[in-house]
Amino acid sequence: MMPTCEEIARLLASEQLEQAGPVRRLLIRLHLLICDGCGRYARELEALGETARDALRVPLDPERLEALERTILERAAREDSGGTSGSAVAP
Amino acid sequence: MAAMPKMIEDPSRTQGIRVRDPEILQAVVKANLPMLLRAARGAGLSEDRAEDVVQETLLTFLARAEEFDGRARVRTWLYGILLKKISRAFEGVRRAQETEEIDQVVEARFSDTGRWAQPPRGPDAGGDRERVRGWLLECLDGLPDRRRQAFVLREVEGLSTEEVCKVLEVSPNNLGVLLFRARNGLRECLETKGLRGRHDADL
Numbered sequence: 001m002m003p004t005c006e007e008i009a010r011l012l013a014s015e016q017l018e019q020a021g022p023v024r025r026l027l028i029r030l031h032l033l034i035c036d037g038c039g040r041y042a043r044e045l046e047a048l049g050e051t052a053r054d055a056l057r058v059p060l061d062p063e064r065l066e067a068l069e070r071t072i073l074e075r076a077a078r079e080d081s082g083g084t085s086g087s088a089v090a091p
Numbered sequence: 092m093a094a095m096p097k098m099i100e101d102p103s104r105t106q107g108i109r110v111r112d113p114e115i116l117q118a119v120v121k122a123n124l125p126m127l128l129r130a131a132r133g134a135g136l137s138e139d140r141a142e143d144v145v146q147e148t149l150l151t152f153l154a155r156a157e158e159f160d161g162r163a164r165v166r167t168w169l170y171g172i173l174l175k176k177i178s179r180a181f182e183g184v185r186r187a188q189e190t191e192e193i194d195q196v197v198e199a200r201f202s203d204t205g206r207w208a209q210p211p212r213g214p215d216a217g218g219d220r221e222r223v224r225g226w227l228l229e230c231l232d233g234l235p236d237r238r239r240q241a242f243v244l245r246e247v248e249g250l251s252t253e254e255v256c257k258v259l260e261v262s263p264n265n266l267g268v269l270l271f272r273a274r275n276g277l278r279e280c281l282e283t284k285g286l287r288g289r290h291d292a293d294l
Contacts, residue, residue: 004205009197013274014267015245015252037210047214048277049246052231055224056133056247060125064142072120072146076153 003028008038012045098161105161116156120149123169126248130170133243134177135232144180148173163257170250170258174240193276212282223281230280238273241266 003020008028011017017025032038098105107115127148131141151172159168202208231239237259244255256266
């Protein structure tokens with residue numbers, strides 16, 4: 001049976017295309033070439049990822065990063081030496 | 092004889108973490124700080140809250156460094172700890188929203204024979220990039236936690252599907268459902284905003 005648009009949309013959005021067998025995958029690829037709706041759907045999914053990366057990968061302030069790193073390491077060292085167990089690192 | 096568990100993380104780094112080699116621990120903190128901060132921001136935390144939660148995450152990891160066994164990458168462990176802390180931070184605040192409304196919305200886009208009844212408009216129908224970025228953040232914020240986490244880890248942080256499964260402790264099939272719902276939720280939300288934007292512009 002030929003794959004339907006609905007099936008293809010489901011496989012694309014859930015990233016489960018590999019679960020279809022090789023012949024079915026080939027049919028799906030052909031379908032994507034000729035079906036306008038599915039082609040647009042696939043491009044929209046790709047654009048979603050791109051837009052999300054654009055929106056969330058904001059540059060972080062290097063000074064703030066460094067300060068945070070220092071705080072974490074200092075706190076970790078303090079908690080280490082404060083512990084009574086013998087497992088703490090030797091200086 | 093039982094098979095040896097497979098090491099995924101680099102063995103010498105794993106060993107360094109287990110014996111708490113200060114240089115290696117410092118490198119782990121440095122290398123993972125930006126990703127963790129982004130993931131926390133992506134989960135909807137403010138800049139300050141994100142820094143707090145990331146700090147707690149790394150301290151938890153450092154305190155339990157001896158337990159690290161290298162069977163998953165360091166960053167997979169760290170994401171796991173981070174998401175547990177975030178969901179605790181959100182407990183009771185965020186709606187659990189386990190409805191499956193989106194499944195029906197998607198179904199309604201197809202005819203009985205599985206063809207598009209209401210085909211998508213395509214990625215360029217939304218408006219300018221800056222505006223679409225803003226909309227996307229709003230739409231992300233409206234997604235239920237698990238869906239948003241799955242989407243952000245996969246698309247923004249670029250984790251493999253296997254890694255996302257480990258972090259979220261779900262099966263590959265469940266991850267498929269989460270991603271399907273997240274992506275379609277975002278698509279529908281963006282499309283609605285795009286249509287509304289266009290009508291506003293026409294006024």
